Amino acid sequence: MVIQLSRELIESINNNHPNQDEIDALEYIALCRKEGSQVITGNRQVIKHIISTSGLTNRAKSIYKRIYEDVTKNRHINKYVSHVINVIRPYGESEKRRGETTYIDVPLNRFRNPSLIQNTVLLVENVDDAKVYNKIAKYYAYSENVSTNIEYSVIQGGGGNIHDQLEQFQRRNDRIVMCLVDSDKKHPSDELGQTAQNALSTYDEECSLCHLVILKEHELENLIPVYFLRRSTNSNTQERSAVENIDSLSKVEDLSKIRKFIDIKNGTKLGEIVDGFRDVDNVELRYLSQAFSSIHYDCVHPPNCQSPEQCRCTINHPVGANNTANAIQSVSQSPLGHIDEHINQSLSIAWKSLGRTIYSWLCSSMPVRS
Incomplete structure (x- = not known):
């Protein structure tokens, strides 16, 4: 910092x-x-x-x-x-x-x-998440042509108790701390998931040395470029088909908002997100039936899903926890130039926006050698 x-x-x-x-x-x-x-x-x-x-x-x-x-x-x-x-x-x-x-x-x-003069603490739900956040921060620095020196001490809070760890750091107020959590939202107007709610209710904005960031997206996996998801799945499988559906969402501007909120690991049904897109003038849902044969026309013109809990309109099948974990590992190990070649414009904007904040709390200097 x-x-x-x-x-x-x-x-x-x-x-x-x-x-x-x-x-x-x-x-x-x-x-x-x-x-x-x-x-x-x-x-x-x-x-x-x-x-x-x-x-x-x-x-x-x-x-x-x-x-x-x-x-x-x-x-x-x-x-x-x-x-x-x-x-x-x-x-x-x-x-x-x-x-x-x-x-x-x-x-x-x-x-x-x-x-107070130690590396910034990066408090995350999963240790592997920290590797991607590190890459996102460096991608921002790379795009702005500034130093990509970043140092931090990662602490895994876990979804259940990350807010307890945040509270302890705030109470001591003797370390520089950045806490990042998934929003778990299924659409833009959805309520935060329990982990994010707990962290937000714990967070003291006036605590001078701690900062909380709740992702705008459903979770970190929604920030992974399709290229890396595709590389992590086998061809001619349902998982690869799910990745291609995600790619379709990424390529169509009117569907890109939905791409931010689908559950990439576990799959997404229309009924899980429809409440956030019920406005008859909203083009996202109307484009879905054109993009995917699995979405029934009558469910989205206008959106009138009658029983979301029994919905059979599949937006994307599960990519799977192992495949998404492999994609995260692939991103964390890839050179910044390689990522830049395979990230689309909307994700690039999201990476730079989030990256600026992460970089601000994790940037460091080269050690002075005596």
Whole structure:
């Protein structure tokens, strides 16, 4: 994450004679940059003032000289991130100032805690999910031609207790944490699934160091390009047929919204999503009967599914948990250029939007080698 040393530190560090709390905090920030766990930057005048501060070790001063040298390189990084930690005067008030970029004011004295300068915690439902989120963040950085250095410590919360782990991190408020969960929504206006509801009810937006992201899509699998799903299924199987149906949804603009909410692993019936698309003027459902012979014309002109629980109109058969897991693994191992060749425009937009946020919380620096 970008940690920015604010101008007000010049006046607040007691005329080059800071107290021990401030010295310890500045030492830990230097250590953070040395290890490369976060991106440390700031105004040149601020950094020069810190370098001249008495009480700092020579090792720390040499690291701040490196930060000073990197100011030009990092000068524009704030425009590529959604969140920045802004280090303010000691014992000031923590605050989030929201805008196109959200600045999170954190008092200098908070950095006396060595936990705060470790890699960002990536709290996810499944460890394998983290590999794809990492790739999505790097894809965003790749597309913007900025550094793709990313470091994090992954913690698997599991669907049942991820909100408990989030609550513990918020209570301690001593680690930088990003939590990502599936929405499990079946259509745009659907309620969040239980895991997302629990996480949202636990999340404290004013907690300065934690951030929750609920996917706009049904789940992570909806962000996997068709190319990788196809590679993970055998030809002439029902699973491959399901992938081709998903491909049809991806290619038709009027059906792309539905593609975001189908259950790729377990399959989707029309009756499961119809409540979200009952408007007679909604073209998504009307196009479905043209795209798939399994969708009955009378069910969607206008949408009048009478018994969703007994629906036999199949949008997509299950691709299967093993096949989707293999697709996720394939994505995580693929070069960014290869992904860029095989991702369609709508998914590319979704990856870049989500990637900007993930990148903001996970971006890091190359370690300083002494």
